[in-house]
Amino acid sequence: MSDQSQVNRSRRSLVIASACAGGAAAVATSVPFAASMLPSERAEALGAPVEADIGQLNPGEKMTVEWRGQPVWILHRTKEMLEEIERTDGKVADPKSERKKGELTPEYARNEYRSIKPEYLVVVGICSHLGCSPQDRLKPGPEAFESQWTGGFYCPCHGSLFDLAGRVYKNKPAPDNLKVPPYTYLSDTRILIGEDKKKA
């Protein structure tokens, strides 16, 4: 009887040891498979920082550059536009860019105008709701969706509104402001999108 239990005990510990080792090996094997679905080196190369020349961009004009397959807007704001932004503080959900600080707004853009230099707005033009790209409605004036529109962006998919600093209006489907990508000024007329100053 004791012989039998001796056998069973060593058998059980061997089964457990083998199962643990085999299971660990199987999990370790699945990691490379899962990792193979991450962005490849090509995707990373395509997602590298891009340079934008803003020398030709007149006040009131907007340009779009592609960064990681997403539209990045650069808007040269006029003095009037900047004044409008100050006036919309009461209408927007997160006027001081305090939500998801690191993710949505880099520290150097955490100000009234959400930018390094007030004249130039740099944001990723993707609505924080479900990923549509909002349309330009830069001119103030009555609009179907807002009678006292002060200029900004309108998302055609679900009607979210953003002001000229990319801040989301209250009571709209979109939860957050438009994302400000990491960027830095290489010179007065050249912006590098996708990289912070501290890294470079």
Place this chain on the structure above:
Amino acid sequence: MKALVVLLALAAQLALAAEEPVRLDSAPIDPRDVASLQTGARSFVNYCLNCHSAGMMRYHKLLDLGLTEQQVKENLLFTTDKIGELMNVAMTRKDAKEWLGTAPPDLSVIARARGPDWLYTYMRSFYRDPESATGWNNMVFEHVAMPHVLWTLSGQQVQEERKFKNMEQAEAVGRQQKNAWKIDVLTPDQAGKDGERFILKTIRTETAGSLSQIEYDIMVRDLVNFMTWMSEPNQITRKQVGYVVMLVLLVLLVLTYLLYKEFWKDVH
């Protein structure tokens, strides 16, 4: 059983009868020699990348050779300014065909197709041939379309022929060569009265280039080393992972063997 032995003997003989036209020198390469790989990368970018692309290779991958981004940008980027680009050439395939007669092949994986020994011998086997269009010919790759791009470095070589009465003598002399050599065998009718049927073909330097032969060999070694690395940039990682995997498998081997023996104690 006799038929068996005969058949085996026949097969063995056939294996020996396989002929090799040019004896290839073994390339003294080492994929872990980072300095050699870096030198090779520079030679490749300077001399090969003008006509040949390496279109499956990204400049960024050169960082694996211990270079910094800055070094790559300053020393190795000529055709583009982005380190994330592939190593392409400006020339289109169509233009290449018009200018050179044939499009230079992409070199990304050429070392896996040809083997390092072939590349090493090939780059050291050009010789002057007035009959060819480019003025050059090659011992390893006869009538190759590529001219000898590195001739200012290597100097100019010519082919030499020496006749021998038997194979052993010809081979003995051939083996002393530092460059490629081959032996053409004539039929008895073709041979002269003296019966010298074995022609040893070798190359000899006629005018020296800017590098000595040893320096040139080292340069080609580095270039081939780089091309071999480039044909499979993950080869070092592959082996490192391999050692870990083998270690884990050995543990599993012991465990499963004990498990098997433990259960089979029941079976009589």
Place this chain on the structure above:
Amino acid sequence: MAAAEKQAVTGAGPFNDLLTWIDQRFPLMETWRKHLTEYYAPKNFNFWYYFGSLALFVLVIQIVTGIFLTMNYKPDAAQAFASVEYIMREVPWGWWIRYMHSTGASLFFICVYLHMFRAMLYGSYRRPRELLWIFGVLIFLCLMAEAFFGYLLPWGQMSYWGAQVIVNLFDAIPVIGPDLAIWIRGDFVVSDATLNRFFAYHVIAVPLALLALVVAHLLALHEVGSSNPDGVEIKNVKDPKTGRPLDGIPFHPYYTVKDTFGVVVFLIVFSMVVFFAPDAGGYFLEHNNFIPADPLKTPAHIAPVWYFTPYYSILRATTDDFVLWVLAPGVVAFALLLIWSMKKNSTRMTVGVTAIVLLAGLLNLDAKVWGVVLMATSVMIFFFLPWLDRSPVKSIRYKGPITKTALTLFVIVFFVLGYLGTESVTEGRTLAAQIGTAVYFLFFFLMPWYSKIDKCLPEPERVTSK
């Protein structure tokens, strides 16, 4: 109704309750018992019996790695070659997944060849396992198709010209051949259309058939029971009380632990290739396949991957002289032998007429046709093995010297033909391949006679060793 009345599994507790719940709706425990814990396998399996489970294991590797490869591969003539290199260089761990798949292909064939050789050693194809064997040969055919279609996908020079040559085999079929070859390719040469459809065959059509056949193979095995190195039926001697075969042990846990050990040994060999010699000296990944396909230039030396080379040698050995001096006399001699051993006059007549028709064909059609026929026959002949072998015993252990010599010769010839198929053609090699081809076919065609007259030892009542 019957299901609802099933007994609770065993004991109580949430896990057992769940099992009971499932079991009343799905035959889970029944399947488990029938195929694992109460499937009795002979206790005397030796080394050769590892390769069935190993082949199944490689199949799993191929399917899993294959799925991940399709995530990045592009079945497009302009992009295929580069996309494979993209996987090798730029996809994280892509090189590992690709090498597993390419190595798995070769090791699959090694396992299957050894598994088949096991069957030939111990007569596993004999009654009542004929259908089991036929399913197995069908799996082998599917595997060859799978390997062939898959080999085009990297779109290298060997891929391209290999496919070109093999598709042109169909061209040899009289009358419909040329149109058939065009239909298979979907173009006048191997092209983008061919690549795209071969991709479809490789990733879905053939694997589905393969999986279905594997299931059929296993079901047939569990119906008739496993054979063993002694070639005796363990079902003949049962414990009168329990009704279990005295020489049988439950597959689980005894063979599951043994096969797990086998899998680890296999993985060591597999990993040695994958990590330290993925091209296996040009045998698993051919050097010329690192040159992109060029429809205008055939490489100087083309050969199929090693697992096809024995049949390829037979194809190349079939020259006009071989047809005239070996094949035609062979047909005549074989017909005479058949007529001599047949008793019924009607069968004798049929044999005679068939032989005359064949002979007329041999003397009139191209050797090219007969090369293809011989190559196809060299594979198809395996189907008939259960009926060609007429020995009173199953296992080589009790067979006589003639059978042993014949099998040894066959194995040697298989290797020699395989080796010759990787080499370029010379006169001497062609002669050797022709001798090899003759021996290859004699092994099968003379089997009904030599297996019968051979002096065999008596089979034991029960299995012998351990």
